[in-house]
Amino acid sequence: MARENGGTRDSGRVERDRDARDGERLGRDRDARDGEWARHWRYPGVPGLDLLRARYVRHEFARHSHEGFVIGAVRRGIEDVIVPEGTVRARRGSVVMINPEVPHAARAGAPEGWSYATLYPSARLIADIAEETTTLRGTAGFAETIVSDEETARLVRAVHRAAEEGNALAADSLLRIAMTRLLRRYGGSLPVRTPPAAGARSAARARDVLLERMAAPPSLAELATELDARPFTLLRAFKAAYGMPPHTWLTDARVRAARRLLERGVPPAEAAVAVGFTDQPHLNRHFTRIVGVPPGAYQRERAAGR
Structure with missing residues (x-):
């Protein structure tokens, strides 16, 4: 059978x-x-x-x-x-x-x-x-x-x-x-994550810059210039430190920030702009691909569970 x-x-x-x-x-x-x-x-x-x-x-x-x-x-x-x-x-x-x-x-x-x-x-x-x-x-x-x-x-x-x-x-x-x-x-x-010494400091500084300027981040070249690094070297160091290139990491960080705003009751359209997405459909697409449900459904469940 x-x-x-x-x-x-x-x-x-x-x-x-x-x-x-x-x-x-x-x-x-x-x-x-x-x-x-x-x-x-x-x-x-x-x-x-x-x-x-x-x-x-x-x-x-x-x-x-x-x-x-x-x-x-x-x-x-x-x-x-x-x-x-x-x-x-x-x-x-x-x-x-x-x-x-x-x-x-x-x-x-x-x-x-x-x-x-x-x-x-x-x-x-x-x-x-x-x-x-x-x-x-x-x-x-x-x-x-x-x-x-x-x-x-x-x-x-x-x-x-x-x-x-x-x-x-x-x-x-x-x-x-x-x-x-x-x-x-x-x-x-769990082992303490220790990225390669070369570039580790630049990767951490790049992460801080992206968090601080999430809504309007610099390009890779601008970021590298600001940190006195070379673009590809910074890209490689960042991936070694955080497991993702800066643009992928930033999308994930934006979705995390959007989740916190949605949990506080901020409307999805406002949350989208606040974290750097173009509009609500832009947030919907990335949010759903990372969280597994659209932001509206996520927010409704959080409100219902209070």
């Missing part, structure tokens, strides 16, 4: 039906042609945690990074996750773990796309759990990017169900059980 991700054709149909129900129940951003849907939200019952549950087919995540951690569990299909070491294929039963500030992108690894549940615990939350439940020293993180661990993948999905049901006790408990399991099995002390 034909199998898909360890199940029969009937189980595959059950998964598709469940995806459809979730799309109707949760989907704030849906594409009727592909059945894509996504919900990115913050559950107030568990401080320091964002959640994303979605089904994507054509959607591709642009290269970006997060201030906190990313813990994802695919329920159906295949997700290709592009990390600095290469591409990993996430299937049902696998758990993807991405440490803070690690550049990554993602896309469908199969024609049917993928559906998954992702947790975004803050660095502080993971540090607190690691301090209480492990013997890890320094800054705790994960030594593996992807593992096959169906039991923990189920726990990740269970955190979502508990949060969606408004069960703070269960959501918090399941989150801590899942993170403790991952830290004990696959955790390690």
Whole structure:
């Protein structure tokens, strides 16, 4: 009998039906042609945690990074996750773990796309759990990017169900059980990032300039002149330090800044201009490719969770 991700054709149909129900129940951003849907939200019952549950087919995540951690569990299909070491294929039963500030992108690894549940615990939350439940020293993180661990993948999905049901006790408990399991099995002390000495100071200064002048940044040549560096040398040093060239890093930084403004209730059109995007459609395009939902849907979920 034909199998898909360890199940029969009937189980595959059950998964598709469940995806459809979730799309109707949760989907704030849906594409009727592909059945894509996504919900990115913050559950107030568990401080320091964002959640994303979605089904994507054509959607591709642009290269970006997060201030906190990313813990994802695919329920159906295949997700290709592009990390600095290469591409990993996430299937049902696998758990993807991405440490803070690690550049990554993602896309469908199969024609049917993928559906998954992702947790975004803050660095502080993971540090607190690691301090209480492990013997890890320094800054705790994960030594593996992807593992096959169906039991923990189920726990990740269970955190979502508990949060969606408004069960703070269960959501918090399941989150801590899942993170403790991952830290004990696959955790390690994160190395201090030390980019090559040559150009490291220029890269850090360039980052500060881009943050300060986010709405009207200089060109690479202007930036290099200002920092008394050569353009290609600065480009290479910046990528070595932050994992992305300056223009990609700046887009990610603008989206992060837009998220903070949206969470404060600033209208998307105003947030777009404030962080340096041309207009709201320009923000929509980049925001959706990095966060997974449009800024309007993101803001509505934040307002509903207050």
